Amino acid sequence: MGVVTAYAAVVLSGGAARRMGGVDKPARAVGGRPMLHRVLAAVADASPRIVVGPAGALPGGVRVTREVPSGGGPVAATAAGLALLGPGTPTVALLAGDLPLLTPTAVAALRHALDGSPAADGACYVDDDGRRQQLCGVWRVDALRTALTRLAAERGGTVGGAPVRGLLAGTAVREVSWSGSGPPPWFDCDTDEDVRRAEEWTR
Template identity: 40%
Template structure:
């Protein structure tokens, strides 16, 4: 299945004292590097957040407007950067992987999501369900046209800034896909980092 990808890396990391999550390390790589590795197979990739200056060649960058306006605004910025502001051209994928940068084991979930979507191409996307039953919308693959429609709707209904991502996705016909244990575990606090073995020393 052809898909593009966006990695959301523009949060304030408030519960980490402002230390940027993207630059924390796991297994010898930064969380951003691991997130980019998890997009393997994507046609085009955009990082929505500050540019660390070390992105692979060809990686696009964008910022949500205003900065730190939350994941719904970041998704809109990512779509624009990927060239999805209007109808798809022949070079544009119909699907986009959306993932936050703070899930060091997310790569295990991506092929599971792709396989499920391949079996149900009529759906509008697939989001991850953790082993304890929690939905993780920031590890999902969505139909671009459906995201465009909802970005426009939420923009008109009060704006994207600080809008809940579940609100953005609420009207989509999504598959809820159980993914490998640990693949949705994220780093919100230093306790999370310690539990996952994420290194707080920046590179």
Template identity: 35%
Template sequence: MTTTTCGLVLAGGLARRMGGGDKSLRLLAGRPILAHVVDRMRGQCDDLLLSANGDPTRFAAFGLPVVADTVPGFAGPLAGILAGVDWLAEHRPDTAWLLSVAADTPFIPRDLAPRLHEARAAAGLPLACAASAGQAHHAIGLWPVSLREDLRRTLAAGERKLGRWTQAHGVAVAEWAVEPLDPFFNVNTPEDLREAERLAELAS
């Protein structure tokens, strides 16, 4: 890769619609949903992290550094992204970009990183996020480590909405087709998991 990018899988959700627990560890096509995400991210990132709170040993089988939120309470994906860029600043100071994805999106496109970099470079903007079917997916995007102190101040002020923060700085959008399947399909409910089993046969 020409641009050093670390992937961050956001696995800090409460999974209320799945009955609680770690929905990323539910099985899809015989493997945890998280395993599908990790496989698709490895080929396009220089490093890979997992954002999760609680006991990190439940993810030990994946062999990834697990970073916990430093913002108290359940502050959402912005807090996970801050934890990720803080980890990079300490452990990988030469890495300029964090690429975040949700842990419940097993069909993440394999060209996510290069296409998001192309979009933000073409637009001359510091941020980029993915979109499909006309809908922006704010949690699936590129974050420059250089904005981490601004993000910290924003969270300290009580902001929790990804879209508001990205719009304030300027965010490019890269659109993906939804045929034969939406690559950003996410598993929120048991019904979604059954649909994902069907879609897994179409994924490449």
């Protein structure tokens, strides 16, 4: 089964980056490019590409929006990103903005996995310990919108401050292990040491 041709990408660039002293984490460079730009390059074939949160200068054609309330967390940011998608967009790559090792090949593997699993609502990578990397995945847009509606109802009409695991708790997930060459695409940079490790991998 071939990969569906249309998909969007929503990249979450917010977050306080407390373990890095509150810096704009996705703007930090790895291998000479901001992490956010590296993520956007991995989904260069997506349309539209949407960044939710602080963005700075971005490649042409990338749309920018903000979550409500500002600083409301990844679920609120997901809702803001999905709000910009048209009704004809079947799937969306939902990605953290601090995945400097993500590649087009890794995204294509997720899309293949979801396309080959009709009963699944999404496909995401799992790390070596079996933990789902939920912000390194591809999801069916309708399933995410249904999950957002459910979660908002459970939380009195708002998803601000909600955890991603709460959003995805009722979804059917195809777990994907990274079997390709190179470093794990789900590796995120939460600390200065993580950035140093990512730099070594990109050399």
